[in-house]
Amino acid sequence: MSAQLNRQFLLAQRPVGLPSRDTFSYVETPLGEPAAGQILVKNLYLSLDPAMRGWMNDAKSYIPPVGLGEVMRALGVGQVIASQHPDFAVGDHVNGAVGVQDYFLGEPKGFYKVDPSRAPLPLYLSALGMTGMTAYFALLDVGAPKAGDTVVISGAAGAVGSIAGQIARIKGCRVVGIAGGQEKCRFLIDELGFDGAIDYKSEDVAAGLKRECPKGVNVFFDNVGGDILDAVLTRLAPKARVVICGAISQYNNKEAVKGPANYLALLVNRARMEGFVVMDYAAQFADAAREMAGWMAEGKLKSKEDIVEGLTTFPEALLKLFSGENFGKLVLKV
Structure with missing residues (x-):
């Protein structure tokens, strides 16, 4: 597994105005193995959100900014392919802050399991996410x-x-x-x-x-x-x-x-x-998701996803948010 490479987009500079491809560094790094308490996730879909623009700024906010040289923050869903964590097994599908990269390796802080048999994975980044x-x-x-x-x-x-x-x-x-x-x-x-x-x-x-x-x-x-x-x-x-x-x-x-x-x-x-x-409402997410899933099952709630393919398209795909080009929830298929 160590011979595999992980494609990553790192934050290279803090943009003034619209971000561009130059805002990020594209790198390929050797893939490691999980240590105790860590998991390795193969990322399948990434959520592209307006909040990502705020995370690039070095300013006080509700969450610390992404550091220069760090993997660009992004929520996503993927599958666990190696685990040294008692709560996550190989084969589990998870939702969490996986970053703009092929694989997430680290402690699964804030991660939770999702069930692809109950809903398509992109739905866990839109209506059910x-x-x-x-x-x-x-x-x-x-x-x-x-x-x-x-x-x-x-x-x-x-x-x-x-x-x-x-x-x-x-x-x-x-x-x-x-x-x-x-x-x-x-x-x-x-x-x-x-x-x-x-x-x-x-x-x-x-x-x-x-x-x-x-x-x-x-x-x-x-x-x-x-x-x-x-x-x-x-x-x-x-x-x-x-x-x-x-x-x-x-x-x-x-x-x-x-x-x-x-x-x-x-x-x-x-x-x-x-x-x-x-x-602020994290403790109530599970109850809300159940009610939302019920509305979807009854046909009262519809979800539309706008899926762009390919990790390397990330900088251009992100800009669709700011031009109004996206139609529905913008998702990047890795």
């Missing part, structure tokens, strides 16, 4: 939707947004999605059951909100930030809840992050805006 957990807890705990509420989702055709919108529908809300392009907007309504859609690429978002949310917005689930956040703040209903799940429009700014100009709408409407980090 961290993406689904993010949508579930951000909407239900922070957004606290009530039946009859109007819920607006930005980035609605993306990984988290598409699931959050469907959960809001399950809870009896009127759901309006903001997405880029007619194809994505049709998908929201025809496939996912959204009540309305606003195409930010071809129409004025403020006018679309006025049309789709005549009584105002009770819950805004924000994945985008910037101008779209500003537009929705002008349509808030009294006691509205704004969930700050992400701000993908701001992640590659070369200048300071653009804050909301219309934040006084929070005061006037006695509304609140609250940030969200999914790992």
Whole structure:
């Protein structure tokens, strides 16, 4: 086994603006054997997430940044091929922070087993993985939707947004999605059951909100930030809840992050805006996954994955997130 090579992408520099292939170093290193307490995992699928851009910055956050020269952090699923850990056996499929590489070798901190006979492996990176957990807890705990509420989702055709919108529908809300392009907007309504859609690429978002949310917005689930956040703040209903799940429009700014100009709408409407980090809910993931799997079995919840093949395509595949090119949960097949 030591003769095998492990292809890896290391963080080579901290990008200013969009990352590129030069942000990373591609290396091939000899594959080792697990020591006591370690496992060796053959990575099968990697999750490509907007959060990865934040992990490249040397700044205080909810998780330490990736160090220069370290394997780029990524969640993924794979199969254990050697183990010196009592909880994991050869043949087990696992989900964890495996990194952008062919193989993970180390202590399985935060790893857990998944069952490929119950669901396709990419689903454990989308609806049944961290993406689904993010949508579930951000909407239900922070957004606290009530039946009859109007819920607006930005980035609605993306990984988290598409699931959050469907959960809001399950809870009896009127759901309006903001997405880029007619194809994505049709998908929201025809496939996912959204009540309305606003195409930010071809129409004025403020006018679309006025049309789709005549009584105002009770819950805004924000994945985008910037101008779209500003537009929705002008349509808030009294006691509205704004969930700050992400701000993908701001992640590659070369200048300071653009804050909301219309934040006084929070005061006037006695509304609140609250940030969200999914790992705060780790102890409840298993219960949420069971409920999500039940909704999927009943046909109430659909998951769409956008799978790109080949580890070496990683730098270019990651950029699909920031151009809006991906359609559904972006996954890299190793």
